[in-house]
Amino acid sequence: MARARTTSDAFNAVAEPRRREILNYLALTERPVGDIVASLGLEQPSVSKHLGVLRRVGLVRVRRHGRHMLYRTNAEAIRPLHEWTKEFEHFWTHQLTRVQERAEAKSKERTSTE
Amino acid sequence: MARARTTSDAFNAVAEPRRREILNYLALTERPVGDIVASLGLEQPSVSKHLGVLRRVGLVRVRRHGRHMLYRTNAEAIRPLHEWTKEFEHFWTHQLTRVQERAEAKSKERTSTE
DNA sequence: TTGACATATTCCCATATAGGAATATATATT
DNA sequence: AATATATATTCCTATATGGGAATATGTCAA
Numbered sequence: 001m002a003r004a005r006t007t008s009d010a011f012n013a014v015a016e017p018r019r020r021e022i023l024n025y026l027a028l029t030e031r032p033v034g035d036i037v038a039s040l041g042l043e044q045p046s047v048s049k050h051l052g053v054l055r056r057v058g059l060v061r062v063r064r065h066g067r068h069m070l071y072r073t074n075a076e077a078i079r080p081l082h083e084w085t086k087e088f089e090h091f092w093t094h095q096l097t098r099v100q101e102r103a104e105a106k107s108k109e110r111t112s113t114e
Numbered sequence: 115m116a117r118a119r120t121t122s123d124a125f126n127a128v129a130e131p132r133r134r135e136i137l138n139y140l141a142l143t144e145r146p147v148g149d150i151v152a153s154l155g156l157e158q159p160s161v162s163k164h165l166g167v168l169r170r171v172g173l174v175r176v177r178r179h180g181r182h183m184l185y186r187t188n189a190e191a192i193r194p195l196h197e198w199t200k201e202f203e204h205f206w207t208h209q210l211t212r213v214q215e216r217a218e219a220k221s222k223e224r225t226s227t228e
Numbered sequence: 229t230t231g232a233c234a235t236a237t238t239c240c241c242a243t244a245t246a247g248g249a250a251t252a253t254a255t256a257t258t
Numbered sequence: 259a260a261t262a263t264a265t266a267t268t269c270c271t272a273t274a275t276g277g278g279a280a281t282a283t284g285t286c287a288a
Contacts, residue, residue, distance in 0.1 A: 075205030091189030
């Protein structure tokens with residue numbers, strides 16, 4: 001089997017840095033494709049393709065305005081990602097874990113790989 | 115250019131569902147590969163390969179114990195992912211946004227794509 | 229209708245993937 | 259040393275990718 005499609009879910013779609021940039025850029029306001037092209041410094045076809053991926057996964061919403069297509073981030077679709085990462089949050093916030101890790105690090109020093 | 119390598123960063127590594135499962139499984143305790151194999155129901159070589167990817171990106175730590183390799187999740191490496199998603203958090207928590215979206219939804223009904 | 233503008237789609241290609249199967253490596257046990 | 263156990267690596271293949279270039283589609287203006 002090959003790698004899962006970029007359009008299979010938000011996790012895969014968001015793995016591409018340019019698409020994250022696009023989502024950042026479209027977070028606050030809807031924008032036409034041309035603005036994204038200018039802002040990211042990518043070729044227009046590339047941007048359109050990235051937007052296509054994001055749209056299929058529901059990460060952006062579109063509406064037409066004249067000959068412009070106005071895109072905006074649909075934050076709700078990022079939520080699953082946030083929820084998943086959140087599960088690990090206390091591992092780096094709780095002091096206890098830090099102390100524990102320090103202690104363990106000592107015995108690991110010699111066994112770390114690469 | 116092709117897709118970025120799975121080993122290029124945490125975002126790419128975590129796009130694969132099996133690897134997320136592994137990270138969940140290894141979050142609380144370190145475990146030998148055999149346990150992961152049994153738990154996930156994957157072939158042993160597959161698990162080793164996934165662990166290899168996770169290790170290169172720093173998402174897991176290993177130490178040897180006899181002939182066992184004990185893996186555990188390194189939550190710190192998930193942090194960038196959490197931080198990125200966090201930026202969008204208030205979009206689904208704030209009530210105002212919800213109301214706003216409702217209002218906008220009305221005008222969008224006819225323009226949604228696909 | 230013709231032309232300009234905005235965006236999307238198609239064709240091209242080198243590249244990495246995940247899984248399966250087989251095998252290699254490393255450590256412990258006897 | 260020989261064998262068993264635990265894990266890693268290699269070889270294989272179908273598949274999707276992202277960018278570039280070229281072109282198609284759609285919409286407005288005159």
